[in-house]
Amino acid sequence: MQRLTHLFFILMIILVSSANASFHPLLDSDLNDLSVYANGTITMADGVITHGNMQALTTITLAANGQVGGNIEAGSTATLSDNVIVAGYIEASTTATLGADVNVMGKVQTGTTATFGANVYVDGNIEAGSTVTLEQNAEVMGNVVAGSTVTIAAGSHIHQNVDAGTTATIAANVIIDGGPATSDSSKAPPPAPVVTSKENQITTVQAELKALVTDGELDWDDFGDNDESLVAGVYNSVNYLTIAAGKTLTLDGNGMDGSWVFNIAKNLSFGIDSKVVLLNVTDNSSILWNVLGEGTTGFTSLGAGAEVRGHILSKGAIDGGAISLVAGIGDSCGGVFSATSTVTFAADSIIGHQGCGAVDVPEPATIWLLGLGIFMIVNRKHR
Known part of the structure; x- marks a missing residue:
């Protein structure tokens, strides 16, 4: 029986590896190709840099000296x-x-x-x-x-x-260069571009993340008041999740491909100069912040100078303070996605990093397999 269990574990690792190991259930290429999505407006202050594509259901406003490493699509x-x-x-x-x-x-x-x-x-x-x-x-x-x-x-x-x-x-x-300008031209411009809501796609992902087997309950009342460290796994907070000002959350990958999933019932907050730091995390790993907004707006905030890694999926608005950072792992840009509201970043903030791009995602059906694989990996470490 021991040998059978060991073989099953190896099989699970192989299957998880074949699905790119990193757990990015963004469902379709529309989400996968984006670094910033808002179901309302996107507003970026002076000097904000976004390495990747951005899309808003309504307006996009970029202040002076900003940079966008990809496309802009405004509804x-x-x-x-x-x-x-x-x-x-x-x-x-x-x-x-x-x-x-x-x-x-x-x-x-x-x-x-x-x-x-x-x-x-x-x-x-x-x-x-x-x-x-x-x-x-x-x-x-x-x-x-x-x-x-x-x-x-x-x-x-x-x-x-x-x-x-x-x-x-x-x-x-x-x-x-093409010759004199033509008035009364019969050449018509293409139809107006259309942006469709991604709310259903994001909320579907959020529901599937919430349904994953939990590896740990975070004490929302005091988790993040001091420096913290977590290995890969699925973590739940039944209320809020806050990383206090100046504090560090270290995600320790132990040199293995793995995923961190944070299911947060209400709001997510990173204090001024707080940091999410990666330790021995491979490029094929992933970090997902799932802000569900159960009984609240599902608001996500980054204080000035806060540094966050991974993808943030937020029911409500996402608000980044000045000089804040959201970046992915390896070649991934990371990203911020608001299912129902706005995305706003203050001056000189950065989303992504130079040369980053979209992430490879498994099919939705692999989510449960990946969740089980993560569960087995974490439990094996704890034995």
């Missing part, structure tokens, strides 16, 4: 202040407004208007359902297409064609 408006850099494309269901000296490495597509400040650079096409307005010295590497009017100020350079559904107004000293 209504996208507003970028001066000197923002976007490594991917921008899509907005209604309008996009970009300030001076913004750089976009992909296309800009809107359902209605697209307005650009001076010295903007766009490496792809600009496609707007109604109007496009470019201030002086703009440079667009692709086409400019608008359902009604296009207005381009002096000193701008369009490397391909300009097509306006009604009127193209082109200032002096504008270069259009």
Whole structure:
């Protein structure tokens, strides 16, 4: 019987390994490809860096000097202040407004208007359902297409064609490599981009996480008041979970692939300068903060200077203080997902890290298998 148990354990490890060992039940590629999702608005203050894709059901607002390492998808408006850099494309269901000296490495597509400040650079096409307005010295590497009017100020350079559904107004000293701008053009912009709610997807993941076998109950009344350390496993808090200001939670992987799942019944809070630190954690490991909001809004807050690792799935709003950090493990960006509300980060915060990307996820059916594998690994350590 001992040999049979040992073989079963080895089989479970192999199966868990084949499912990438790290426990990322994000269900589909739409969630997997995102670092930031809000079922309301996303608001990033000055100098915030997001390494990855962001999506909001309504508006996305980025203050000056921000950086986005991926794409921006807004269910209504996208507003970028001066000197923002976007490594991917921008899509907005209604309008996009970009300030001076913004750089976009992909296309800009809107359902209605697209307005650009001076010295903007766009490496792809600009496609707007109604109007496009470019201030002086703009440079667009692709086409400019608008359902009604296009207005381009002096000193701008369009490397391909300009097509306006009604009127193209082109200032002096504008270069259009594709030839003269076309008014009354028959070339129509594509349909307005659409953002659909991810609430059901997130809440489904949250429910499946909650159903996992628990390895430990955290004493919500005093856990996190001092420095703490936890091995991989599934941990529950029947109330709140708080890591106090200046305190450290060390996640010890013992050099093995593993997962930490935190099921938090109400709200999650990281105090000022609190930290989640990884010790002997492999790149194939994962950390999931599941903020359920049972009887509360399910609010997640990071104090100024707080550093968190993993993915945060929050029923309610996620609020990051200045110079706060959320990062993944290995090549994963980590991320923040609000099922019903907003995501807001204060100045100079960072989500992800240079060169990070999406994570590989197992099929939903493997969640129970992975949960069992984690349970067996943790219990084996405790014997």
